Amino acid sequence: MAVLPSRPRPPHLPPRLFQAVVTRLRAAGCVFAEDEAELLCSAARTADELDTMVGRRVAGHPLEHVLGWAEFRGVRYAVDDGVFVPRRRTEFLVERAEALARPGVVVVDLCCGSGALGAALVAAVDGAALYATDIDPAAVRCARRNVGAVGGRVYEGDLYEPLPDALRGRVDLLLANVPYVPTEEVELLPAEARVHEARVALDGGADGLDVLRRVTAEAASWLAPGGSLLFETSERQASLATRIVASEGLTPHVVTREDLYATVVIGSRA
Known part of the structure; x- marks a missing residue:
C-alpha cells in the first residue's frame, strides 16, 4: 500500500x-x-x-517536507510541513510490534505524528484495527490521510484523552513514539528538526522522559491481558525508562538494533 x-x-x-x-x-x-x-x-x-x-x-527545509512524503518500511506516507518526519530507526519499533501481532489485533498509536508507524503495522497484519491520537492539529490532518488509507481512525487530543472509552482493557499493542529529547538538548538538534518540526514532537522534558511517564501511568488500564506497550528511547535513557515501566506494573524488556542505532523498550501486561 x-x-x-x-x-x-x-x-x-x-x-x-x-x-x-x-x-x-x-x-x-x-x-x-x-x-x-x-x-x-x-x-x-x-x-x-x-x-x-x-x-x-x-x-534548510527537510527533504520530506519539500517532497510531501517520507518513505517508511518501503512505503511512501504523506508528511506535511511542520509534521514530525518518521525516522528510519523507528522501523525497528514497528518490526518488534509486528513480531508480537496476531490477526485481528487492536493497535493504538499515541503521539502518532504522520501516522506512519501505526499504518505500517496494521498494513502488515490481517484484520488489525488502528486508533491513533496526536495533540498537534497539523499532525492529525496529515495522519488522517495515512491512517485512513488502512481503515484506521485518528483523534485529536492529549494522549489517551480522545480515545473511545470502549477501548479500555482491549488494546493489544500500544505504540508510543513519544518525544524523548531532554529540553536543554533540543537546541542541539539539526536545524531541519529544530526549526521545521513541531517542538511538541521533540521535547521530552527535563530528562526526556516526561511524556513517557504520562503514557506508562495509564498504559495498564488500556492494555488487554498479555498486551504490550512499545516505545523508542535512547540507549542512555533505557535503564531509567525500564524502571518507569516496571513501576507501573508492566514487565519491561529492552531490544536494540545496532545498524539503526535503535533502542526499543517493550512493557508487557501480565
Whole structure:
C-alpha cells in the first residue's frame, strides 16, 4: 500500500536541470545531492515548481517536507510541513510490534505524528484495527490521510484523552513514539528538526522522559491481558525508562538494533 506513488521525471524538464540542481544542493551542504536531485526532479511538474522546491531544500527545509512524503518500511506516507518526519530507526519499533501481532489485533498509536508507524503495522497484519491520537492539529490532518488509507481512525487530543472509552482493557499493542529529547538538548538538534518540526514532537522534558511517564501511568488500564506497550528511547535513557515501566506494573524488556542505532523498550501486561 503506497499512499503517494512516485512519478517519472516529466519530459518537459530538460536533463541539464538535473546537474544544476545537484550543484545547488551540493553547495548548500546536502551530502546526498544526486539522490535528492533525482527525487526533486521526479516530483516537480514544471521547471518553476522544481526551482521552488530546490529553493526550499537549500533554505534548510527537510527533504520530506519539500517532497510531501517520507518513505517508511518501503512505503511512501504523506508528511506535511511542520509534521514530525518518521525516522528510519523507528522501523525497528514497528518490526518488534509486528513480531508480537496476531490477526485481528487492536493497535493504538499515541503521539502518532504522520501516522506512519501505526499504518505500517496494521498494513502488515490481517484484520488489525488502528486508533491513533496526536495533540498537534497539523499532525492529525496529515495522519488522517495515512491512517485512513488502512481503515484506521485518528483523534485529536492529549494522549489517551480522545480515545473511545470502549477501548479500555482491549488494546493489544500500544505504540508510543513519544518525544524523548531532554529540553536543554533540543537546541542541539539539526536545524531541519529544530526549526521545521513541531517542538511538541521533540521535547521530552527535563530528562526526556516526561511524556513517557504520562503514557506508562495509564498504559495498564488500556492494555488487554498479555498486551504490550512499545516505545523508542535512547540507549542512555533505557535503564531509567525500564524502571518507569516496571513501576507501573508492566514487565519491561529492552531490544536494540545496532545498524539503526535503535533502542526499543517493550512493557508487557501480565
